[in-house]
Amino acid sequence: MKVEIVQVGFQDYRFDIYHTWKLFFEEVELTYQGDNPGEESESLTSSATDQAVSSEHWRMTIQLEENADSSELGTAKAHVLLEQFHPDQEPVAWVNDRSQELRSTTADTQRREVKRLICKTMLKVLEEATGLDMPWGVLTGVRPTKLMHNLLMKHGREYSVNWLQEEYLLTEEKATLIADVAERQLKVIPDLFDMDREVSIYIGIPFCPTKCAYCTFPAYDIRSNKGSVNSFLDGLHHEIRETGRWLTQAGLGITTIYWGGGTPTSITAEEMDALFVTLHESFPAMDRVRELTVEAGRPDTITPDKLQVMLKWKVDRISINPQSFTQLTLDKIGRHHTVEETVEKFVLSREMGMDNINMDLIIGLPNEGVAEFQHTLDETAKLLPESLTVHTLSFKRASKMTQNRDQYEVAERDEVGEMMDMAMQFMQDNKYVPYYLYRQKNILGNLENVGYSLEGRESLYNIVMMEERQTIVGIGCGAVSKILFPQELDPDGNEHRKIERFPNPKDPAIYNQSYKEYLAKKLKLMDEAYNLSIRG
Numbered sequence: 149m150k151v152e153i154v155q156v157g158f159q160d161y162r163f164d165i166y167h168t169w170k171l172f173f174e175e176v177e178l179t180y181q182g183d184n185p186g187e188e189s190e191s192l193t194s195s196a197t198d199q200a201v202s203s204e205h206w207r208m209t210i211q212l213e214e215n216a217d218s219s220e221l222g223t224a225k226a227h228v229l230l231e232q233f234h235p236d237q238e239p240v241a242w243v244n245d246r247s248q249e250l251r252s253t254t255a256d257t258q259r260r261e262v263k264r265l266i267c268k269t270m271l272k273v274l275e276e277a278t279g280l281d282m283p284w285g286v287l288t289g290v291r292p293t294k295l296m297h298n299l300l301m302k303h304g305r306e307y308s309v310n311w312l313q314e315e316y317l318l319t320e321e322k323a324t325l326i327a328d329v330a331e332r333q334l335k336v337i338p339d340l341f342d343m344d345r346e347v348s349i350y351i352g353i354p355f356c357p358t359k360c361a362y363c364t365f366p367a368y369d370i371r372s373n374k375g376s377v378n379s380f381l382d383g384l385h386h387e388i389r390e391t392g393r394w395l396t397q398a399g400l401g402i403t404t405i406y407w408g409g410g411t412p413t414s415i416t417a418e419e420m421d422a423l424f425v426t427l428h429e430s431f432p433a434m435d436r437v438r439e440l441t442v443e444a445g446r447p448d449t450i451t452p453d454k455l456q457v458m459l460k461w462k463v464d465r466i467s468i469n470p471q472s473f474t475q476l477t478l479d480k481i482g483r484h485h486t487v488e489e490t491v492e493k494f495v496l497s498r499e500m501g502m503d504n505i506n507m508d509l510i511i512g513l514p515n516e517g518v519a520e521f522q523h524t525l526d527e528t529a530k531l532l533p534e535s536l537t538v539h540t541l542s543f544k545r546a547s548k549m550t551q552n553r554d555q556y557e558v559a560e561r562d563e564v565g566e567m568m569d570m571a572m573q574f575m576q577d578n579k580y581v582p583y584y585l586y587r588q589k590n591i592l593g594n595l596e597n598v599g600y601s602l603e604g605r606e607s608l609y610n611i612v613m614m615e616e617r618q619t620i621v622g623i624g625c626g627a628v629s630k631i632l633f634p635q636e637l638d639p640d641g642n643e644h645r646k647i648e649r650f651p652n653p654k655d656p657a658i659y660n661q662s663y664k665e666y667l668a669k670k671l672k673l674m675d676e677a678y679n680l681s682i683r684g
């Protein structure tokens with residue numbers, strides 16, 4: 149849909165204006181008209197009323213006034229008028245006004261306040277015009293709990309929950325959810341803000357039995373990549389040994405280790421065993437690692453001998469991911485395993501002694517609505533794993549599903565919201581608590597992904613990774629290191645920390661050719677972050 153934007157009194161914030169529209173409409177094209185009377189829009193040559201003669205058209209006029217008062221902080225006022233023109237009907241209009249005292253002392257943070265004011269005023273108008281409610285208001289960003297942690301550090305829970313509702317228009321439910329999550333994280337990891345002398349490790353194995361339609365992870369069909377598995381494993385052993393050497397010399401311990409990918413259990417039991425040997429020979433103080441997880445993920449890769457290897461090396465936690473308990477859905481998304489296999493492998497893992505199992509579920513898979521999701525919850529209730537991660541389907545650009553979007557029927561926003569409520573109710577009824585949360589772009593219904601667990605069975609890795617409280621060293625294909633530099637305070641007293649992302653190549657063929665080069669660069673970066681010269 150096409151919208152003409154008229155900005156009065158300012159020319160900035162176009163990115164944010166676009167993203168506020170995108171909350172409501174999947175496809176939207178904005179064109180801008182200047183604030184000088186008579187000036188034509190950037191790409192529209194006819195006026196909105198001319199266009200109205202031939203087609204439906206929207207125009208949004210956004211007016212901004214900023215006044216500095218005697219204290220030089222000042223106020224800002226936003227006025228938004230939204231008009232919809234139909235070819236054969238009278239135009240319809242919606243309007244909203246908001247004003248706000250500017251409390252920040254620096255230009256940069258004041259700019260953010262003004263931006264929020266504009267987005268909030270737009271949001272209210274768009275909610276009224278579309279009849280849609282945005283539970284996350286104008287809060288963007290992947291990690292809302294980071295913001296909550298910063299607030300809780302300075303203010304109490306009540307203030308923080310109220311502030312998010314006022315400043316970002318979050319619903320009370322969402323503001324309370326992130327407060328609950330942040331408080332639980334601190335209960336589970338009391339030293340969450342003091343983990344600098346340790347790192348966590350992510351090991352990426354880029355193979356899967358088949359590629360799922362919604363997936364954008366580095367996951368290559370293991371059947372057609374047999375040739376590159378051995379060289380990949382050579383590279384992985386090398387990276388583990390060298391990273392272990394660096395950590396030992398740096399005097400840094402390890403909090404958690406997470407095997408992901410892809411599906412780590414796609415490789416053989418012998419290959420897994422050999423990697424564990426190298427891990428134990430190379431990494432410092434393995435006996436002090438707080439948690440070791442293997443995301444087995446696909447039930448079709450789990451075998452008794454692989455479970456035996458994981459038990460031998462004291463893996464604390466595995467994932468077996470159903471995603472859905474409806475066979476037609478699994479077939480549609482290309483998972484190529486049966487619902488029965490999910491249950492069988494869960495029971496087998498339990499019987500062999502795995503006492504901490506996670507399951508991932510996805511809300512909004514193709515052709516799934518309330519009835520299918522209820523079935524998934526009913527089947528999950530028969531297994532009751534220690535933790536459950538509830539994802540909302542997201543249309544990531546590179547996925548097969550997004551590239552063939554017209555072939556996949558997905559639920560409407562209201563139904564997605566209803567399924568999210570069903571998940572929350574299920575968790576409450578079965579004594580699961582939310583302990584980590586993140587949001588993504590293009591997620592159905594603009595909702596969130598939430599990790600729930602029985603008390604005391606939270607994944608520590610998920611918390612430290614999501615909250616960015618310590619360095620994550622990524623090893624293997626597609627693994628992304630996140631290297632934390634020392635902490636600083638911004639002029640408003642907010643904690644600020646440079647985090648450098650360092651991705652390893654996703655493609656096994658490229659990884660195999662260049663892992664040594666990538667490893668050297670990564671260790672050099674870690675030298676810089678920790679002010680060392682281990683790598684020279």
Ligand code: SF4
Pocket residue numbers: 355356358359360363364365366367409410411445446
């Ligand atoms: S099993 Fe997981 S990593 Fe593998 S293709 Fe499916 S979604 Fe991607």
